Amino acid sequence: MPSSAHMRWTLLVVIRSSKPTWCSPVCERTGQLLQEEWLKLNARQFGSASNNSAPSQMNCNYNYQNNTAAWDRDYNELDECMDVNECLQNNGGCVSPATCVDLPGTYECVCPAEPADYVLVDGFTCERDECADPDQGGCSHNCTNTVGSYICYCPNGMTLIEDGLTCNVDECQDGNAGCQQTCVNTLDGYRCECQAGSTLNADLHSCDDINECLVANGGCSHNCTNMAPGYECSCPENMILNSDGFTCRENPCFTNNGGCAQMCTVLEVGFECSCSTGYDLLEDGSCQDINECAVNNAGCQYNCTNTDGSFVCSCPVGQGLHIDGRTCGRACYHCNGASTNEECNAMPIQICTDDAQSCENEIRINNGVKQIFKGCKQTQACNNNYIQNPRDAFQPSQCNGNLGNDVCRCCCSGHLCNFNEKPCETAQPCTIKKADVAIVVDSSSSVKFNNFQKMKSFTNSLFQSFKLGEDRVHAALVRYNRRVDERFGFADTNTKAEVQDAVDAMPYRGGGTKTGQAIQHVIDNTMKTANGARADAQKIVIVITDGRSQ
Incomplete structure (x- = not known):
């Protein structure tokens, strides 16, 4: 009869004379010392209940002659280990139909005597090939043997019914046999069932909802x-x-939000207040803005401006903000195959790498259809292109779509220098020497924060391109949403450094859009001589917005 031995001992205690003694390692087993018995003996022998010297494990030998099964509590004699009946717990791990037989110091799993072809595998499982029996384990068609069991399966077009043994033609495979919900294949046909919350209709196919609220x-x-x-x-x-x-x-948060300034969360017992990211919770439930810029400049490479619940990084003139929102670099307008310059410049700008510090514009005409490509370019590559094609690029007759096929390209050097479709076109002389220039910037919710940073960068580029001075250009900056916020006017000192700082510090606020109101404010207030505008200077207003004017 196949079997497997599994040996385990529980050590009670070993005492000789007045101190613990290790047993001779004739048959080694590891067990757990019964601390309670040791403490009793320790107190009895030495007048102390300390177990500091009690061993946690030891080797012992089993006395097969007298088959000791319990300690006689005589500490003057060498006592032995007590056998553990492993079969009392989970059948010793033996998998049915195997039975567990306890032995002195061990146990074993034993398979039934009949059928005689049982084989014990892995020491716990009785295995035989039920599929080799004349009835194939009861399977009506096909049988596959598995370790400790077997599986019945069916040929194509048939499925097992609920007994797991019998194959039957499955009417459920044909349109779910007309059942509205669940179809169950049976030996004599099929039956329809409904999900919980529904009951089978009298037609035995459709399901009616149960209105549980009526009971x-x-x-x-x-x-x-x-x-x-x-x-x-x-x-x-x-x-x-x-x-x-x-x-x-x-709901403790229903009335006055539980006294919380921002978020109130109901708990199993009571509630708790919390704040959005960028705020600290105070003891009275209010939220205090965190000045992220005060710690390591909030990770900004250059300028950091604290805002309500957040912060904004900005860059010096001539650089744009990377997609990480913290680091800066020279930028170019970037697009691939735009049909118009406006479409191209509406795409996200590209921050150039250290080895590609030039901006390139390329126009391709294919069968009269124009495509615009812009982006960063290696300066040496730009020079090589010019050497290979030294013609003056972007002349009025070139790359306008009038020819069937044409290609024009050129490079420029400078932050966002490729704004124009033809940046290499010969510049027309500017006859305006003295001007009051007001830039009006949309800060409404539709603009979005990232686009507002681009608008600020473009505004700075415009201001820095002017020759600011008493007899030159005076600058004014107006930010608006539903309200108009004049950041500085013509009466203020207009050095390039001051203008740059003011643009960098201009916050994004969101809210509604009132473009007409902002323009009217510039006409009625900013452009008045009483507010610093010069009577003999050309008046220029530039509005940067994503919306319609009013």
């Missing part, structure tokens, strides 16, 4: 809403549903 309100303490299938309990607006899904309790 004791579905168990809901307040509101019960029938659904198909199932139902849902809910509570009045001043209460919340308990975890049982049926009963309601008062």
Whole structure:
């Protein structure tokens, strides 16, 4: 009869004379010292209940002659180890039909005597090939043997019924046999079943929803809403549903948000206040803005401006903000195959790497269709292109779409220098020497924060391109959403450094858009001589917005 031995001992205690003694390692087993017995003996022998010297494990030998099974509690004699009956717990790990047989110091799993072809595998499982029996383990068609069991399966077009043994033609495979929900294949045909919350109609195929709310309100303490299938309990607006899904309790956050300044979260007992990212929670439940710029400049490479609940990094003139929102670099307008310059410049700008510090514009005409490409370019590559094609690029007759096929390209050096479609075109002389230039910037919600940073960068580029001075250009800056916020006017000192700092410090606020109101403010206020505008200077207003004017 196949079997497997599994040996385990529990050590009670070993005492000789007046101190613990190690047993001779004739048959070594490891066990756990019974601390309670040791403490009793220790107190009895030495007048102390300390177990500091009690061994946690030791080797012992089993006395096969007298088959000691319990300690006689005589500490003057060498006592032995007590056998553990492993079969009392989970059948010793033996998998049915194997039975567990306890032996002195061990146990073994034993397979049934019949059938005689049982084989014990892995020491715990009795295995035989049921599929080799004349009835194939009861399978009506095909049988596959597995370790400790077997599986019946069916040929194509048939499936097992619920007994797991018998194959039958599966009517459920043909349009679900007309069942609205679940079709169950049976030996004599099929039957339809419905999901929980539905009941089978008299036609034995369709399912009708059960309105659970009609019986004791579905168990809901307040509101019960029938659904198909199932139902849902809910509570009045001043209460919340308990975890049982049926009963309601008062919502401590309903009245005055629980006294919390921002977020109030209901707990199993009570509630807690919390703040959005960028705020610290104070003891009275209010939230205090964190000045992120005060710690390591918030990770900004250059300028950091604290905002309500956040911060904004900005860059010096001539650089743009990387996509990480913290580091800066020279930027170029970037697009691939735009049909117009406006479409191209609306794409996200590209921050150039250290080895590509030039901006390139390329126009391709293919069968009269124009495509615009812009981006960063290696300066040496730009020079090589010019050497290979030294013609003057972007002349009025070139790359306008009038020819069937044409290609024009050129490079420029400078932050966002490729704004124009033809940056290499011969510049027309500017006859305006003295001007009051006001730039009006849209800060509404539709602009979005990242686009607002681009608008600030473009504004700085414009201001820095002017020759600011008493008899030159005076600058004014107006930011608006639903309200108009004049950041500085013509009466203010207009050095390039001051203008740059003011643009960098201009915050994004969001809100509605009133472009017409902002323009009217510039006309009625900013452009008045009483507010610093010069009577003999050309008046220029530049509006940067994503919306319609009013």
